[in-house]
Amino acid sequence: MIKFFFMIVFLVSNHIFSILEIEILKGSDNLSKVAFVPFGIESGIEENYGIQISRNIEKNMLLFGEFENLAVNEMLSYPSSENDFYYRDWKVLGVDYSVIGKINSVNALGNLNISYSLFNINRRIKILEGEILGSEDNIEDISKIISNRIYEKITGLRGIFDTKLAYVVNSDANTYQMCISDIDGKNEQILFSSKAPIMSPDWSPDRKKIAYVSFENGLAEIFIQDLQSGERDSIQALGMTNSAPVWSPDGKSLALVVSFSGNPDIFLYSIRNKRLVRLTNHYGIDTEPSWSPDSKKIIFTSDRSGSPQLYEINTKSKRKKRLTRDGNYNARGRYFPDGKSIFFVHGNNGNFQIATKKLSSRYIETLTSTSLDESPTISPNGNIIIYATKDGSNGYLGGITLDGKARFSLPVKNGSVREPAWSPLLK
Amino acid sequence: MNKALTSLNTFFLILLFLSLIFSMFSIPKLNIDETQSIKVNFYELIQEDDILFDSSILNTTIKKETKKASVNDKKAEPSEAEILSKFKINKSDIKNEISKIKLSKEREDILRVSAIIQASISSIWIKPNSLSESLIAKVSINLAPSGEILNFDLIEPSSNNSFNESILTAMNKMTFLEEVSFLDRKLFEENFRNFNLVFKSSGEIE
Amino acid sequence: MRRLFMEPIGIFILAMLCQVYSCASNVSDSVERMQYASVAGEEYLLGDKLETNLDDKVYFDFDKSILDAEDKSLLEQYLPEIKKAKIVRLEGHCDERGTREYNLALGERRALEVRDFLVVKGVSGKKIRVVSFGEEKPLKSASNEKAWAENRRVEISLY
Structure with a gap:
């Protein structure tokens, strides 16, 4: 409650028809409480489907600590x-x-018709209603679709429960794995x-390929791997070291x-005609490029200062602009999906933490509190950042919602996990 | 003759102008913190104070004192005038002081109750996450003297739907603003019978 | 009057500087392309590594790629061995602090600093191979000053 520190501005006008105005700037630190009632089932359907589906939705919704459950x-x-x-049954429970x-059976082949509703208890209205046709085998996918719709209705943001995460696992000194999994950590693929x-x-951007750097030939090379076929192609760019590939928003x-x-230096590489165009030319280190969402600008790290x-x-136009001035280590910047803010690794008294900054202001806001945080990646809806950090010598992935209400860490894997990359939304 | 008239005219105009300026400065001033800005209907207050002074004990005590002075020492007539002039100054001072006290008391009450209302709404308003734009929405509230919320209305919705929804949800959660029931009735009618809440999101990441 | 006189001279000096700079960058680009051809194949890794009884690591400060006097004297002791070798491999590394891609570039800087020193001392640039691993291959996995100091290094191996 100490957090309720706020500025009070009152306007009592001297006109006769004056009206008092009270400003509310700060919201509550509490989370919305959601009740996930086990779905009803039509007779003849296996009983635990109802519980399974509501529990899946509950797990999804609670994944990033954005809600409280009953x-x-x-x-x-x-x-x-x-x-x-x-409504009163739920109102009394806060x-x-x-x-x-409810799950209804469509036919004997295991096809199901799942209907669902979402109620706003305080306003006493139904705010969402829907139906999905599916089968017994893909209850998990159905749960994800329903979770996304509920999430979108409550928060007004895009649902992200069907996104994926790419990361690197270093299980022992000589084994490195490029992995992807669902955002909840399930279905890991090497x-x-x-x-x-x-x-x-x-x-x-189409979620079909991943670009990464591999040292398999003794030096840093960029590879593009197709997720469906598993085929890998190296980019034969000139120079000694090729690194830090990032796709343009159009994928070209x-x-x-x-x-x-x-x-x-930063270069643009066109995938179709394999041409390299120079973007920066400076004797300092220029690295860690990333595109702005409108693909007009590229943010990068440079030690030219x-x-x-x-x-x-x-x-x-190749015009450059310096974005950070405070602190002696600001690196690996990425734009928010709305292009108005950036997030990056901010070095502060020997600690390296994830920070954000509005492009329009100078103020740097530190989000995390551990000391070796790096490689932040943002959810496609711009609400959650997952980053790599360390506990002793073991790397794991941590996360934080941007309102700072929730922190979480992803399930621990065998070995050191690093460099998370959040997939875009399915189009 | 014409010349004299016009010069008189201009003289009066200047006088009027000066008196306007003077009246501007003669309005009692309030000391208000930078974070709080308040404007009060001064005319009303001054009139009230005049009424108060006419029948006030202060005036009678002044009279009594002057009587006492005259009885005790007849030679003290010039000093009586002195005392009177002193009282005159004191009277205006006291007038100011009282209006100030009245004002600050009223102001304090309004500030206190407003702060409580603000805190109680802040504690239940679940702001939608990561709104990167700055948004403003205005809700008008009708209160009963008991503090019951009779009616509320989103009179100026923001452009963001989930922001508006969150405000409506919070307002629905709130049924009573108890604090106003302890207020002076007049103060309540003037300020809290009908007031506005302005919900703001600066778009900053908190 | 004097200012009027000085201005053209200033412009002339600037123009000269620009020309020198652009020439220099052209030269370095073409040199690098040549070197890349030799770096790509790591065939030398198949050959035997020459063992020396000298310390084969040079250490650096955080976010720095400058050789201090101690490093230089160590490299000088090393020079006869280096001159005998067919291939000199310089591997740049960083500690875990800071971002990975930036450290990759920094490791390269460190290895190149050593190369430049060796070239000045008469080692043929053609037989030097440079590679950076950034913070990917630490010697010590702990997160403390001691481990970090040991990880900020350039490793020299001779073939």
């Missing part, structure tokens, strides 16, 4: 249709939203395994770093 055994009733639904649903380091994974080119004799700082370059 335990099933605390519920006063288990309605499965609007007729049995009484519930903000309730999810109910794309590529090597004795030499792997770095910098990045998803193509990569921004990457080529080093001629220890002078890394003596310490690593973030700069922005217009890809057409």
Whole structure:
């Protein structure tokens, strides 16, 4: 409650028809409480489907700590249709939203018709209603679709439960794996395994390919791997070291770093005609490029001022602009999906933390509190950042919602996990 | 003759102008913190104070004192005038002081109750996550003297739907603003019978 | 009057500087392309590594790629061995602090700093191979000053 520190501005006008105005700037630190009622089932369907589906939705919704739930055994009733639904049953339990649903059998082949509704208890209205046709085998996918719709309705943001995460696992000193999994950590797939380091994974905008850096031939090279076929192609760019590939928003080119004799500069590489165009030319280190969502600008790290700082370059006019001035280490910048803010690694008294900054202001806001945080990646809806950090010598992935209400860490894997890359949304 | 008239005219105009300026400065001033800005209907207050002074004990005590002075020492007539002039100054000072006290008391009450209302709404308003744009929405509220919310209306919705929804949800959660029931009735009618809440999102990441 | 006189001279000097700079960058680009051809194949890794009884690592400060006097004297002791070798491989590394891609570039800087020193001392640039692993291959996995100091290094191996 100490957090409720706010500015009070009152206006008592001296006009006769004056009206007092009270400003509310700060919201509550509390989370919305959602009740996930076990779905009702039509007779003849296996009983645990109803519980399974509501539990899946609950797990999804709670994944990033954005909501609070109501335990099933605390519920006063288990309605499965609007007729049995009484707002006061939920109001007394302090519930903000309730999810109910019903599974109906379509035919004997296991096809199901799943209907669901979402209620806003405080406003006493139904805010969402829907139906999905599916089968017994893909209950998990159906749950994800329903979770996305509920999430979108409550938060007004795109649902992200069907997104994926790419990351690098270093299970022992000589094993490096390029992996992808669902955002909840399930269905892990090893794309590529090597004795030499792997770095910098990045998803193509169509979610079909991943670009990354591999040292398998003794030096840093960029590969593009097709997720469906598993085929790998190296980019034969000139120079000693190729690194930090990032896809342009249209998927037609990569921004990457080529080093001629220890002078890394940013280049644009067109995938179709394999041409390299120079973007920066400076004797300092220029690296870690990333595109703005409108693909007009590229943010990059440069030590041209003596310490690593973030700069922005217009890809057409090649005009550069320095973005960070405070602190002696600001690197690996990425734009928010709305293009108005950036997030990056901020070095502060020997600690390296994830920070954000509005492009329009100078103020740097630190989000994390551990000391070796790096490689932040943002959810496609711009609400959650996942980053790599360390606990002793073991790397794991942590996450934080941008309102700072929730922190979480992803399930621990065998070995050191690093360099998360959040996939785009399915189009 | 004409010349004299016009010069008189201009003289009066200047006088009027000067008196206007003077009246501007003679309005009692309030000391208000930078974070709080308040404007009060001064005319009303001054009139009230005049009424108060006419029948006030202060005036009678002044009279009594002057009587006492005259009885005790007849030679003290010039000093009586002195005392009177002193009282005159004191009277205006006291007038100011009282209006200030009245004002600050009223102001304090309004500020206190407003702060409580603000805190209680802040504690239940679940702001939608990561709104990167700055948004403003205005809700008008009708209160009963008991503090019950009789009616509320989103009079100026923002452009963001989920922001508006979150405000409506919060307002629905709130049924009573108890604090106003302890207020002076007049103050309540003037300020809290009908007031506005302005919900703001600066778009900053918190 | 004097200012009027000085201005053209200033412009002339600037123009000269620009020309020198652009020439220099052209030259370095073409040199690098040549070297890349030799770096691509790592055939030398198949050959035997020459063992020396000298310390084969040079250490650096955080976010720095400058050789200090101690490093230079160590490299000088090394020079006879280096001159005998067919291939000199310089591997740049960083500690875990800071971002990975930036460290990759920094490791390269460090290795090149060593190369430049060796070239000045008369080692043929053609037999030097440079590679950076950034922070990907630490010697010590702990997160403390001691481990970091040991990880910020350039490793020299001779073939």
